[in-house]
Amino acid sequence: MLGGGPYTTESDNRGPFLTARRADVAVVGGGPIGLAVAWRAASRGMRVLLHDPRPGSGASAVAAGMLAPVAEASFGEEELTRLLLDSAARWPDFAVEVAAAAGLAGSAELGFRTEGTLVVGRTADDLAEARRLWSYQQGLGLPITALNATELHDREPLLAPRVRGGAHAPDDHQVDPRRLVAALRTAAESAGVVFVPSTVRGLDEIDAGTVVVAAGCGAAELTGLPIRPVKGQILRLRAPGGEAPGFRHVIRGYADGRSVYLVPRHDGEVVVGATVEERGDTTVTAGGVRDLLHAATELVPELAEYELVEAVAGHRPGTPDNAPLIGPLAGRPQVVVATGHYRHGILLTPVTADLVVDLLASGVPDPVLAPFSPDRFDGYRSAPGLTGPGWDGPELAEPGLAHPELANRELAHPGLAASGPAREEIR
């Protein structure tokens, strides 16, 4: 009965008893990447445990879910751009497979949308900044088409009249990360992944053929790798009257030198993101929310009438070069790392899961992983060993702002120390 499961029957002088069969793979971290690795591995017949006290409660709960390899392609990041494009190309099939495995009607139920992204600028300076980047992207052969103000307003009439120009990236799609996580959990459970709601404090606690560390910022403590939290504040608005938002494209814009993105969902939600702050707290600040709302309403004035339903902060796992860490840990081939995805965790989920599971099956890293080897920062190692102060689940997002049950609910939440730099950059 338990033959294929995680338990096996043994006996001692008191008779037979159940014991845990050693897992082939133990995944630490139940965000999209950990869940996708677990699901794919279990689907290939491996016995998989996934350790997370609160799956899906980390950065993915905060993320907007832009799948934007083109608009995210930056100067000097050709190798990362190739990985982003590779993963973006896998997304349509991945979304269909996840949805099917979760019993959903289709990828639309994950919030997967393919209208593409408009990159827009409001002032000459903003537009020049945007143009500089998309010219670079065009030079890489990426599909991005310049549009004048009339063409932009034809596509999205709600854009502010002062938006002067921009570009269309037709292949930059979107997904709803919260729906994605829910579906991946169902898919993983259906494939036989066993969820262990425990806190992993050191990798030596785990007995498995291979351990996959997909713990976001928490991977720093478990592996000593140089991963730092990069705070992001993000808002969720809702269109009035339960309607869908009045625009269809993801809109990335520059307003007064600040970058902001607006992600419309069919269910009426509009995600407005995000600050990029080099600090480890998760305080939702007056300045962060002010700047996001200002920039958003400068690009789409009608958003001023939308309901503000949530303001929240989370931590992106950043690395010294802000490219991910994917592959075996130096000298410990039984520990595979999949973290450090910074702002690209949702986009990179399919390619990361595929490459990690290939590695688990073959024991050999794909050459495409070479630039993302976890040992490329050996000089940066923050700790020599693998036993840090422990890991208490994924980097928890600040509970943030959302509708309480009562208006006069007393908020016991104390203010968190905001000791970081005062300047906040929105990207």
Added chain:
Amino acid sequence: MLGGGPYTTESDNRGPFLTARRADVAVVGGGPIGLAVAWRAASRGMRVLLHDPRPGSGASAVAAGMLAPVAEASFGEEELTRLLLDSAARWPDFAVEVAAAAGLAGSAELGFRTEGTLVVGRTADDLAEARRLWSYQQGLGLPITALNATELHDREPLLAPRVRGGAHAPDDHQVDPRRLVAALRTAAESAGVVFVPSTVRGLDEIDAGTVVVAAGCGAAELTGLPIRPVKGQILRLRAPGGEAPGFRHVIRGYADGRSVYLVPRHDGEVVVGATVEERGDTTVTAGGVRDLLHAATELVPELAEYELVEAVAGHRPGTPDNAPLIGPLAGRPQVVVATGHYRHGILLTPVTADLVVDLLASGVPDPVLAPFSPDRFDGYRSAPGLTGPGWDGPELAEPGLAHPELANRELAHPGLAASGPAREEIR
């Protein structure tokens, strides 16, 4: 044993039984005014019932608690200004009495603070607008002293360097309405008020010597009086690190033509208010929050680093002349109204309670109430009778924004129809 309480012992052929003794006074509405009336009446020996399914859940849960008769004195409102000043003069003793009756150490535990209010302006236009008003106030003999930029920054170093001038109103104090309501409930209970957590749908449901309608906007349905909801959005910030805010005075300012007020509390909270919108929904909007945060950080830039812990909307009960309705209902002396306090409900609580309880005791309205007679708008009556569609508790504040338990909590709250005018005025 029950002689002084709301019950009395009667007998029939099956023996003695308890029956409700007819109350002398039934108060409908458990906001500060209803609670204070009930407490004061019970303290004078009356048998008092208070009907409210959720006491303290109306406008007071949203209110900032400025006690600002001087800064609120407006052109053409001399009679209202006199009432505001009368009530402000009662506040210090009232706060001491409420605190004592609730078993608190002193009025400071209600958040009662007497540093006074600074009225400030940032641009020449803003300052001219403020100066026009405080010259009028000085003309009425009110204590308000002009200050230049240096004097202002000496008093509050955190004021933005660009604040050009202002004035100090030393008698414009503050209280924390949520603490006030909690203390008034305790005081009323101690005085013998019986709380009835029921919804009153018509005054004919109530059997009492006199009914006091202190139901805020809900009084419109119960009495037919012309009371309209005036929406206000308000924010609560919190200073970093659990510290007290870096400023002590209430600050009322003009920034880019918009008025905003900042109320610092010893516990670290800063209230930022408020929009004034002629609409009946309670949606917290992106534009409302944006404007409040912008104006607040224009006056005190450091607030950008404060945590945003709550955004909420409520309804002020407004009347055609925005002065309150206090006194017997025309032709129904057994129904006394105490509502329509618009933006002045907290400030006017002491004088309203005193005058209403005097009326209950004597049967004769104080002449000072003449300008606030409920029958002054007889032509406006929205309904001829006293039985409207019913009253389901005080005008409920929108639950608004506050820290949920988890960042990825799914928000089921649907967007409310925002059918009102797009323009939002902050005062």
